[in-house]
Amino acid sequence: MSISVELNRITKAFDTTVAVNDISLMIAPGELFFLLGPSGCGKSTLLRVLAGFYRPDTGELRFDDKVMNDVPPHQRNTGMVFQNYALWPHMTVAENIEYGLRLRKLDKLTRQEKITGALEMVQMVEYHDRPVNTLSGGQQQRIALARALVIEPSVLLLDEPLSNLDAALRQNLRDEIKDIHNRTQITTLYVTHDQVEAISMADRMAIMKDGVFVQVGTPREIYQYPADPFVASFVGETNFITGNIQEIANGKAKIETPVGVLHTESVYHDFTPGQEVSCSIRPETIHLNGNSPLNQLTAKVGAVTYLGRVEEYELRIADTLKLKAIIHNPGTETKKPGDTVGISMSPKAIVPLPTNE
16 A cells, blocks of 8 residues: 655764755655755655665654654664665575565465566566676666565655666666556656656656755646746756836736847746846747747747757847747758857746846
C-alpha cells in the first residue's frame, strides 16, 4: 500500500553550511515526485534525511502518521538507488538482489520467487547468475533498481540514477522507471539535475536552490508559470528582456524595454507601474515572419544550427540584445547568418517575472 511522506520544517546543517533550510513538503501516496536543482543545492542531503542516513537538526519527518526522525535506516522500509549503483562486485546478480531479503530473514523459496519477480520487472531474468562486474553500466543500474524494488519498499529513493549513462540509454531507462512506477504505485522521490528527466517523468516536482524550495508544482505549471527568472532558466531554455511596467490591468501589461514596448497577457505576479521586471520568452514561442500584430521586432540572424527536427537561430536585436529562437520541423529553406528578419511574439508568450527576491 502506498504511503505519504511529510516534511515539516526540516533543517540540516554541516558545521556552518545549511544544506537544507526549513523545508516543508507533502508527497502524496503513490506520487512520483522529483527534486530538481543545481549541484550543491541540498537535494541529495534531503534524500539522505528521508533514507535515515542523516538525522534532521530541526523539524519532523513522517511516513503516513509515523514520525521517522529517530527510526534507523534499516527499519524505514525504504529502497534506495545510488548514482554509482553501490552493487557488491564479488557477488552475482541474484546475490546482490537477495541481500535485503536475507536481512529480512525470508525463507529460501520466497527469496527465489521475489528475485525472479524483481528481475522480470527490470527485464534482466537471463542475467540471474552473472557476476555483477561483467555487466554494462545500464545493466548494473537495472540490477540496482531490482535490489531496491525486491524488498517492496514503502518509499523508493532515487539519487541521480541515470546520470552515468549515455543519452539513448537514459531515455530507455526513463521510460522503464516510469512504467515500473505506474505498475507498483510506490511513493517515489527522484533527485536529478536533468530538467528533461524531471519534466518528462514527474507527477510533481520541487525546484531547489540554496537549501530551499523556490517552486513546487507539476512540470507544466513550472514550465509555463515559473516563480522567478532562476526557475524559468533552470527548467527549459528561455530568453530574458528586462523592462519596466508601463501599464497593468486584468492580467495584461505594457512593458517598456530597450527594444520597444512589449505587450503581455501572461501577468500572474503582483506588479506595480514602474516596477522592473524580467520578461521570460521561450525560444519556441518566437516566430520568424510571424503574424502577431503586437510585439514585432526586426532582428539580424547570427548563427544557425540545424538539428533535424528543430533549427536554432541566434538573433541580434539593436546590437545589444541576443535572443534564441527554435523553429520546429524546419523545411528546406533557411535563413542565413547576416539576414535581416522580422520576428513576433504572442502576448501570451511574454511572461514578466520579478527581478529581485
